[in-house]
Amino acid sequence: MPAPRCPGPDPAVRQRILSILMLAGAVALAGCDGMAPRDSVRPEPRPDQRPSQTDEQAGAPSAASAALATYYARVQADLLAQGLLRTDGGGPDTPFDAEMLIRNFERLAFFDEYERGQGLRTARNTPGQLRRWETPVRLTVEFGASVPKAQRAKDRAVIDRYAARLARVTGHPISTGPTGNFHVMVLSEDDRAAAIPRIKALVPNINPNSLNIIRSIPRSIHCLVIAFSDSRDDHVYRKAIAIVRAEHPDLLRRSCVHEEVAQGLGLANDSPQARPSIFNDDDEFALLTTHDELLLKMLYDPRLRPGMTPEEARPIYSARARELAGGPS
Numbered sequence: 001m002p003a004p005r006c007p008g009p010d011p012a013v014r015q016r017i018l019s020i021l022m023l024a025g026a027v028a029l030a031g032c033d034g035m036a037p038r039d040s041v042r043p044e045p046r047p048d049q050r051p052s053q054t055d056e057q058a059g060a061p062s063a064a065s066a067a068l069a070t071y072y073a074r075v076q077a078d079l080l081a082q083g084l085l086r087t088d089g090g091g092p093d094t095p096f097d098a099e100m101l102i103r104n105f106e107r108l109a110f111f112d113e114y115e116r117g118q119g120l121r122t123a124r125n126t127p128g129q130l131r132r133w134e135t136p137v138r139l140t141v142e143f144g145a146s147v148p149k150a151q152r153a154k155d156r157a158v159i160d161r162y163a164a165r166l167a168r169v170t171g172h173p174i175s176t177g178p179t180g181n182f183h184v185m186v187l188s189e190d191d192r193a194a195a196i197p198r199i200k201a202l203v204p205n206i207n208p209n210s211l212n213i214i215r216s217i218p219r220s221i222h223c224l225v226i227a228f229s230d231s232r233d234d235h236v237y238r239k240a241i242a243i244v245r246a247e248h249p250d251l252l253r254r255s256c257v258h259e260e261v262a263q264g265l266g267l268a269n270d271s272p273q274a275r276p277s278i279f280n281d282d283d284e285f286a287l288l289t290t291h292d293e294l295l296l297k298m299l300y301d302p303r304l305r306p307g308m309t310p311e312e313a314r315p316i317y318s319a320r321a322r323e324l325a326g327g328p329s
Helices: 065-079 098-110 151-168 190-200 208-215 248-263 291-297 308-325
Strands: 013-022 026-028 137-143 174-176 182-187 221-230 233-245
Touching: 065 248, 098 291, 098 308, 137 151, 151 174, 151 182, 151 248, 151 291, 174 182, 182 190, 182 248, 190 208, 190 233, 208 221, 221 248, 291 308
Parallel strands: 137 174, 137 182, 182 233
Antiparallel strands: 013 026, 013 221, 221 233
């Protein structure tokens, strides 16, 4: 079902909180916010003007941030000890076929886990319409002042490689640079308050509820992504912001990047049936899998159009799934 119109005098751009990666997996929320019209969006500061982009030597973390770093290190160690957070992309123990791709694509691309604009209220089990980017996606990474230089370099390299991989997989222009329309913010507990003005500059008139989520993220929430769509076409994304906790150890932080960016491209839901996949709450896989790559290929098939219903799109993505999985067409 189409998203409801956002209230207020400036409903030109609508927002969806697409996913919040939690300890048990990913949860999809939905919301909407008014934003200034496209032609009145404030120009972005140059990178050297952004408070979160300073290259000052990070100081000692606060007690709260240090406690979170210890906690997440234990979480990662426990998951790895259980054989979770796999990085192999799937194998003989995780077979899938065309019919599974078709089922999983429909659940991930056309359904939401939570009602749009209703916080954590479970969504009705009714499909929506296809959403994705039509313009080039330009990923830019911004760091809180507390993030050490070595970690910044490591995270930039991860995001550069991932953007190149996503461009190859989707056939859609996806790149990285000092400015962009998909902002990946790596922030510690000590950085979030200082990042709020930056987020307001990126999204004027953002809903206060969304800012409150960012201000006071409980530790069970590992990371989140918010995507913004133009009211002249609610199904086309034109901006996104992902928040990644800097306190995560390397693999959890990389996992956040993989899931939040992929969900910000349009696979907004999770499904317990999706396997091998990062779009599942079981934490079995940390990084984008071969199965997930095929779903992204299906999402950015040029024969599909934003706004399509499952009924309209099904013949196209079903045929594409069978082409990709080698099944009968």
